[in-house]
Amino acid sequence: MGKKKSKKQSRPWCWYCEKDFDDDKVLVTHQRAKHFKCDVCGKKLTTAGGMAVHAMQVHKVEITKVPNALQGRETLEYEIFGMEGIPHEDLLAHEQALSSGENPAKRFKAGSTSEYSALTPEQIQKQIAAHKAGGAQPAATPPPPAAGYFQHPPGAGAPPPMASAYPPQYSQYYQQQPQYPPRPPPPMGFRPPPYGAPPPGFGGLPPHQWTPPAGAYGSPAPGYPPTPNSAGMAVSPVSPVRPPVAAGYDASSPPIAPPTSAAAVPPYAAPYGSPAGYDSIAAAFHGQNPAAYDPHAQQVPAVPAVPQSLAPGSKQKPTKIQLIYNDSEISPEEYRASLDKYRFEQTVQ
């Protein structure tokens, strides 16, 4: 037993949800999929801060809470990567909980969250039925994560408006975003998105890069898997007590821009359509290992339905890198100065 316990103690665990994993790699994969994934386009980032910056820069959406995190652990304040960056006191608390034989996650369970997987299919069905009934969501349910999640790229196929498919608290955001056409109606079997995780087919491109593909994206059905947690969201509409990802709009959290102002930021990169538009300056790296924090290294493959031509410099990760200048010894000026035209002979003097 003792052996088992010590083994368990050494298992890497996720600060955001107190789950433990076999090794660090799995932990990092978990964090990227569950906690650092952009809700809008599904891009997996490396840190919570990276995700927030990505959402801000690419989608103009402010993210204040880490998705799928336990209550009190949704903060973006810590830069956590795997087991790195976990506040010392939490590390100690976790170890203590383990050594005293209790499940560290338990203390978060009471009155907080239920994982999506904990729901029975009946519960889900019931919720969907309630959701479809229109505005049947319990009044206590706070608004979705951020209005920006409901921004749709202009020209993303213009389906007939069907705002009634959404509860009022959803459609209010449409009214704030009149420049965007309403979301296409969900096809049969379409589940209400958990707090607005968009179908992956809509996430392939950030809004300002969207080239109007004339109905090419008219229906999200083909790219939309039947389960609502496809976006990696464990958020469940079932549990009204669950602190919503969006609770960031309450007064207690740090000041954040209202959704409308975030959306009002002009997409300055738009006219140029350059891939440089995705350079995430904030995805900072430290030390000598830039690749580990490289924002581009985490780009998810593009949704296959998106033709390359529509997506200049899109999520498609370039497989080859061509350096225009690749000489670590001699600078271009030295090469140039050695040309006949520029060569300087001391004898000229």
Place this chain on the structure above:
Amino acid sequence: MDTTSSQFEIANPPSDGISKVQFAPEDSSLLLVSSWDKTATLYNVDENTVKHKFEHQAAVLDCCFSSNDRAYTGSVDRNVRELELDTGNSRVLGSHDDAIKCVNWCSLTQTLFTGSWDKTIRTWDPRSAEPLQSTYHQPHKVLSMDILDDKLVVAMGNRHIYIYDVRNMSETLQKRESSLKYMTRAIACLPSKDGYASSSTEGRVAVEYFDPSPEVQSKKYAFKCHRQVHGDTEVVYPVNGLAFNPVYGTFATGGSDGIVNFWDGINRKRIRQFPRYPDGIASLAFSHDGKKLAIACSYTYDEACGGT
């Protein structure tokens, strides 16, 4: 060359590639341009006229002002030259043993610092009968330098970055390795005076801080820029131009891709991107009041090594 607010092109540009653009320290109408055509040209950008053209024996690699009527150049002809901007006369202060890549004026000590491919930094007092003050040997060829107040940062080959106190050049304050993995193209001190930014041939810019304490060092960062994706290939351009706005603290980068980007280094955001210029950006300079930006759009001979 253009300016930001209402962009215009300077008439009578140099006849060959531009190596450097510099605004006068207290006069945003004076722009000095050094060029591979063996000249340094003083422009009045308000009138869009050439005030003086200074001939050299070989290509001019760098230029700097000391005041509104004095400037210095470093050239492939190995000479350090003082330009009298009022009269159009010039004189040679002295020379290096190889081409001079960098000239920087230090207003604190009223000395001129020159960096050369001969692996030395030399200091010059133009008022002295014997202008050459000292020679400081460096581990590698000097590629870029910048001075702000008492700090001199020197970017050299082999990714060396040395930091000096201009008042005590015999000691190197810090010897660092660039956090960028490729050759440094440009280096510039942060207007906040607590660090510097450098750019590399591999489309990347790093912001670093002088203070070696871990808290401060943890603030350093780097980011990619000046890249283009063509199909499955990402083309990475050198970042040749790097200039801070002395008033707002934001900075501009210019790459061989012909694009100028504006960055907010504190909030780590890109503020603006200019449409592609017809050729690579060789150099950038803000005027002292932060109101004008000179953009040298000029081929930088990047195909020298053939690329990969």
